[in-house]
Amino acid sequence: MKVRILIAAGAVLLLAGTAPALAQMMGPGGATSGKTEMMPGMPQGASECPGMAAAAFGDERPWISFALAHGQELALTAEQGQALTALRDGFQQDALRLARELRAAEVELRRIRAQRPASLDAVEAKIRAIAGLEADLRLSRARALEKASAVLTAEQRTRLASLARSMRGMHAGTTGRPMR
Incomplete structure (x- = not known):
């Protein structure tokens, strides 16, 4: 019994070491392995896109894909569907690029930290660069959501909020917050 507890504690400690970086990259509720279930209407490859799929039914849900899936x-008019699709696809491209850059920067940070003695100036510079990429990702998502919100009418935004609330019971731990 004690051996099982020790093994479990060791596994938790091992996994806890990777959680902060994943949580920063994935956003609230999205510290997963980076792969999530695809939501209906989500483009192929979106599960690799932190902002689009990291927390499919949490505070960071993919609102544009959600709106398209419930067109x-x-x-939604054809024009609205096209505009939302273009916004989603544009964000996805930005997010995939930024995710690649983040992964490369994290690898570089590990390389810098493995050097002995580690250069704290280099570590600080890389951490600040990573923070900048994370901010770029969040800003890209915020811009896409604001543009998508402008595509929808006030009535459609209200319906979207209602749909999200109705799905809350199906997915534990959701907030049901729609885009403004």
Whole structure:
């Protein structure tokens, strides 16, 4: 019994070491392995995109894909669908690029920290660069959501919020917050 507890504690400590970087990259509720279930209407490869799929039904849910998946319920016009698709795809491209840059920067940070003695100036510079990439990712998402919100009418935004609330019961731990 004690051996099992020790093994479990060791596994928790091992996994805890990677959680901070993943949590920063994935956003609230999204500290996963980077792969999540695909949501209906999500583009191929979106599961690799932190902002789009990291927390498919949490505070960081993919609102644009969610709106597209519920286009009939929202009564989206063809033009709105095209505009939302373009916004989603543009964000996805930015997010995939930034995610690649983040992974490369994290690898470089590990390399710098492995050097003995480690250069604290180099470590600080790399950490600040990583923080800048994370900020770029969050800003890209915020811009895409604001543009997507502008595509929808006030009534459609209200319907979207209602849809999200109705799905809350199906997915524990959600906030049901729609884009403004």
